[in-house]
Amino acid sequence: MTRPVLIDADPGCDDALAILLALEHPDLEVVGISTVHGNAPVDETTENARAILELLERTDVPVARGADRPLLVDLETAEHIHGESGIEGDLPTPGPETRPVDAHAAQFIVEQAREHAGDLVLAGIGPLTNVALAHALEPDLPALLADVVVMGGAGFGQGNVTPLAEANVHSDPHAAARVVDACEPTIAGLDVTREATLAPDRLDGLTRASPLGRSIHAWLTYYDDDRLERYGIESAALHDALVVAAIADPTVLETDRYPATVGTESGVARGALVPDATGVTGDEPNVRLAVDADGDRFRDLLGGAIERRLEAATRTQR
Ligand code: BDR
Ligand code: CA
DSSP states (O other): OOEEEEEEEOOOHHHHHHHHHHHHOTTEEEEEEEEOSSSSOHHHHHHHHHHHHHHTTOTTSOEEEOOSSOSSSOOOOOHHHHOTTSOOSOOOOOOGGGOOOSSOHHHHHHHHHHHTTTTOEEEEOSOSHHHHHHHHHOTTHHHHOSEEEEEOSOTTSOOSSSSSBOHHHHHOHHHHHHHHHHHOOEEEOHHHHTTOOOOGGGSTTOOSSSHHHHHHHHHHTOOOHHHHHHHTOSSOOOHHHHHHHHHHOGGGEEEEEEOEEEOOSSSTTTTBEEEOSSOTTOOOOOEEEEEEEOHHHHHHHHHHHHHHHHHHHHHHHO
16 A cells, blocks of 8 residues: 655755655655745745656646745745755756646645545655644644654754754744644654765766756755765765655654754744753653664665666656
């Protein structure tokens, strides 16, 4: 039996690899992609999601455009990391087949959760604005979903926007706080997602001779040297793809349950997702937080998915 997955994303290089992995994994069925502001404004992330689907020859997957700004704070985007349009690569101009559905992403999430009641896994790999709005529309959303798996926060490590805050949570802390409070999410923070790397030279058959090969290469290498050095890693952290890998194979992440809160005030605590490791608050656990990742298993899953897609593309060109 396949697991239905809805990906709420702000593509984004690592979002693109997350989408590729989900589409290629035989146990997952992608019921749609909802888009949100984040790495770029939502017009661009929506265009990028559509272009990714076209490049991957999956224009059958519906796209729902979502929130163009956070719930309460000002919009901040990250073109300096993922490229001017929010993504690197050699992407096609999306055609009419991928035109977004009429529903807003939040409504689409609710509809899909009802249609796949109890089965759907929601992967939150951008700011959580759409997910928080979906919860406002349907307070039973957590019960309708099998799980909400989020790339967010820094775990027990350091942030990437401030020393405490990671980009997805920092971009919309109020939305993240709502999701943490209401949805009992599974969360992979930066301390484990920095294990999720895949150097392109490990892949057989990845050449830059086609738009697909060039795009995948660009997505795998989107970190500049400064960032590699800062985090002490040899190739880019593919944060969002780790979330999808963990949905496909739960052994990819080791998790523990913790009480956690999100800093919503401005200042140094903004966007900090803080797990209470010693139980000092006395609060009940409300998140399953990743404490370790199996990097080799991740590389097998993502590498295998990329190789399958490249082979399929070669077959259709023959
Ligand atoms: C997260 O922020 C975005 O830049 C990435 O796509 C990922 O979802 C990492 O902090
Ligand atoms: Ca993302």
